[in-house]
Amino acid sequence: MSTDVPRVAKGDQLPELHIPVSRADLVRYAGASGDFNPIHYSRRHANEVGLPDVIAHGMLTMALAGRLVTEWTGDPGSVLHYGVRFTRPVEVPDDEGALVEVAGKVSAVHDDGTAKITITTRSAGQGVLGGASATVRLPE
Template identity: 75%
Template sequence: MTLRRAEIAVGDQLPPLEVPVTREDLVRYAGASGDFNPIHWNERFATEVGLPGVIAHGMFTMALAGRLVSEWTGDPADVLRFSVRFTRPVVVADDGVGATVELGGKVAAINEDGTAKITITARSAGQGVLGGANALVRLAESHPAESHSEV
């Protein structure tokens, strides 16, 4: 289900996405990514290096923002460009609850080349965790009404 250009407008909001993040998620991501830095699983180490606690991998947080956009487009291949700046870590408590990442987005521009710029917000514990997050997505052209002719 690719988005059609005629179906969206500048200012349209993407459906919000709230994602719970637990320590178990961090362990799984570490295994998939190969990033076993102890700041992502060892509370003592994380606080010794000045962090408020164990933090989610930045690329994990970025992937959640990418999920917001790709779920909206309906096809991950329609996400042409995607970038973020990491502004704050997502601190994941070892309390059985963890953290929640709240994601939102809106259509910032619709371009003549059939693409749209999407701005993305990501928050955890009431604070922004990504800055300058945006994506460029491909839009499908609207199909003209089919003509019916007798053969």
């Protein structure tokens, strides 16, 4: 967290992130994660299993949302807990890609120097993660 932020209070909003996701990003993530399920790169395969288009990996979506917290704290090691529920996939059309919009707010500040952050993640106007939250250690 930036040193120009003297105190963290319940209700504080974190700076929003708007993250573009392209098919090329999905290919790079597949290589890094080893998840080469064709629903992440082939529209035909996605359609065969009932999806309208190629979708982003759920764990990639979760990681993008987590960036909101790590960029705010400035220290990935400050994240003590992070959890989400996957509620809707992020569709990634071939030409235009997708935009993942992440917002968050401080929902609690605890006496032990930690804070709970509630995270909202949307794509194409719909929520894609439910119950997303992180507990972070605040700087002393």
